[in-house]
Amino acid sequence: MEKELWIGKRRVEKPVLQGGMGVGISLGNLAGSVAANGGVGIISAAQIGFREPDFDTNTEEANVRAMHSEYAKARKLAPEGVIGFNIMVAMRHYEHYVKEAVQAGADLIVSGAGLPMDLPAIAGKAKTALAPIVSSERSARLILKYWEKKYQRLPDLVVIEGPQAGGHLGFSPEQLAEYVQEKKKNFDEEVTRIITTVKEFAQKAKMSIPVALAGGIDSREAACHAFALGADAIQVATRFVTTEECDADIRYKQAYIQAKETDIVITKSPVGMPGRAILNPFLKKVQNGEQIPHSKCHGCLKNCKPSEIPYCITDALIHAAKGETDQALLFCGANAWKAKKIQTVREVMEEMLGDEL
Incomplete structure (x- = not known):
């Protein structure tokens, strides 16, 4: 089964988006390795300059320098690959970091931890693809409608992040209790609603907006389930931590x-x-x-x-x-907790996708 994925004007060989993990977990080596293996490599901009000598005294500029150096590292590993940044809306100097990602040459900016309502204005007319992260149909519709009306554009990709994701989560503690602990609700229903809404806006604009599903996707079975729901790609983060190429200690x-x-x-x-x-x-x-x-x-x-x-x-x-x-x-x-050994990025991607994609 062939599943063609385009993000902006870039064709992605394999429908795997590597999730952004800060601080210092997904940097140039991991992102470049994922991109070199046909997926989308994502560098986390969150306090990316923590190893710079002046990080304590000049944090913002240290982060900017590291964004450029880590992107260059990733690009060297994957000259033709698709490489981007994850930049949280909740970050101070968010606008500055978005502009630096564009200047560095990023193919994609993924943005969550808040609603990236004005991301199109900050990115300007750059060719960089823009991808908001959403966790509900309501937030997806809000962003799509706002971008369409104010900026006459729509996202190049939408990432749906479910309640099994890592790091900061786009859910209240009460929602997490419902979805995860008490298992009273099935997030699949929300995923279907979000995908339907994205397709509605895409069809009206006569364009394609791929959707990536994230959160707890750690196996081929989980990947197949995501595709069966209508996702065009999967976003995987945790599985890539226990790889040789991951930038973490x-x-x-x-x-x-x-x-x-x-x-x-x-x-x-x-x-x-x-x-x-x-x-x-x-x-x-x-x-x-x-x-x-x-x-x-x-x-x-x-x-x-x-x-x-x-x-x-x-x-x-x-x-x-x-x-x-x-x-x-x-x-x-x-x-x-399911991780049992250190693997390579290639091995993880092969396990996730099997021979079908």
Whole structure:
């Protein structure tokens, strides 16, 4: 079965979008490797410059330099591949990072953690494809209608992120309880509604808007189910963490391999957003109400108030990327505990797609 996927004017050989994982988990090596194997490689812009010597004193510019260097690294690995950035709406300096991604030559910008209502204005007339992340039909319709009316354009791709995804989640704690813990609702119904809405706008505009489904897609069976629902592609993140090519420290990868199903928990980030992570000594301290001392503010999230937070998410995620796992926030997807070994990107993609795609 052939499944042709176009994002903007770029043809994608295999319908796999690698999810953006910050801080420092999906950088140039992972993104370039996925793109070189026919998928879409995504670099996370979130505090991407954490290894730059002036990160503590000049965070914004350190991040910008790292965006360009990591993109160049990915492009060297995949000269003809499709490579983009994940840039969260919730980030401070969001507009600056979007413009730098365009300037770097990104094929695609994926944007969530908030509604990217004005992304077309920020990206301007660049050829970079734009992809909002949505978790409900309501948010999808809102973005499509707004972009169509105000900017006379529609997304080049829509990413649907379900409740089994990792990191920050686009659901309230109550919704997560319904979808995941109590299993009272089937997210498939919402996926169908979103895809129907996207097709409605696409048909009216006489264009194609592919849809990628994300969240808990960790096997060929899950991938086939996503395609059966009408998705044109799958977004995969957690499975790529335990690959040789992933930019994270080996100890971060081992934390996934060692995790049990009961270790995967829903937590609250310092700015109140729910997220999914591995229960470890750091998270136990947070759950017990301990205040974790933090470094000088690095200006990561717009709504963060350093004097009021229980811990610094930048500090915690940098610890994760460096492999200091007992002091880290270990973001992960719902099925991270299923990882049993380190594989290559090619092996993961072959397992996900089989011989049919």
